[in-house]
Amino acid sequence: MNHRFPNSLRPLVILMTCGWLMPLSVGAQAPNDTSADNVYTPPRTPFGQPDLQGFWTNATYTPLERPDDVTQAFYTPEELAERLARAAARESAQTVLGTTADVHYDFTQFGLDRSQSTFAEDLRTSLIVDPPNGRIPPMTAEGKRRNAEREAARGGRWDSAQDNQLDDRCIIMRGSGPPMMNTSYNSNYQIVQMPGYLMILVEMIHDVRIIPLDGRPQPHSRLRQWMGTSRGRWEGDTLVVETTNFNGKNPFWGSSENMRVIERFTRVAEDSIRYTFTVEDESTWVRPWTGELQMKATQGPLFEHACHEGNYGLYNTLVGARLEEQRAAEEAKRVEQD
């Protein structure tokens, strides 16, 4: 029996190869051109709204902040191709037996490295477009103090289930936002519209954003949620979503519960939505800052990521940590007796 590549998987090899080539061709497009964007008129829904519906991905290798060795806002297509190749190689690089980095399933075998899937790339050198240096603005003294206190109050990562990171616990990941950031894998979304609402299904890791578009005000500030409370409106062909009322338990780069996020969704091509977000939190940063991601059309449907139901890892990790503590205590006792 020849298992080199089972016949059932052969077409997938071709798909994967195409996936690898895709970013290079996408990356060859010109930097975002406002005049060109104005040429495109998005299709309308039956009830007259610009149509954002469909399946989208914001998977990207572009870092949030501009790398230290880069000064320009955009790469040339050649520079981008070279950067992407290096990033893909790093992500799928072999690790060395017996090292902590090696303790993991092979990422490429499950198609989880970004070079093997559709992803949304452009020539930007950072997701942050303002400040112009592509970096998060300096933190205020209040912001530094609050984050230091958070860090000091945090227990050991594996002391208890509650001390595990939020993504370990399958509570929330950064794909949900807002702002909706790319995740390591499964950075996929589905948008569905109806006259009074817009829904965004977030694959990673199970969240649904239901955004009223009927002009209702924000709820009372006492109502605090993991993803805040969002209200949307149309400004021309752009959907603008403002979100406040965060519960403060899932800080975005050190933000407070007073963060306000303004997102803008503009369909700039049949297969692209330009997604920008502005973060305002004067108790955390000295000025607001803005980022931009591309959302590229991808293949649906989204598959359920029922993270809680299958999260054996949390149990295994906690059991492992307790056993390690027990072994360490026994070893210390043995040394003491010697």
Add this chain to the structure above:
Amino acid sequence: MRVQLAIVAAAASVMAGTRVLAHHAFAAEFDVNRPMTLEGTLKHWEMINPHSWFHIDVEGTDGEIVTWLIEGGSPNQLIRMGVTKNSVPLGTRLIVRGYLSRDGTNKAVGTDLTFSDGSRLFLGGSAPGAGGP
């Protein structure tokens, strides 16, 4: 019971395994000092999130069958690309290299899964540097 489980010296060689952005702390769940290799027959594949689990029957030298649970990646992208449970039928012989769980039960993370002839199981290696076909 003796199970054919080869514990490989940690410094023996470089083997497959990729650099990833982990969903959880794998090194806390599995023991870096206990790498292993086993061969067995696929009994059940839990295609669940955040991580899939392969149930593999391993025959010991005494003939007794022991079921091992091997952790793999999120199945969503595989499904999107058309890989289903039918793509790797039950009964398929698999060689798993990985690391044993810290709690001493029959669990491990499958750093690398291959067919019994040594070929790679899925699609890994299409990206530059992945070392695959």
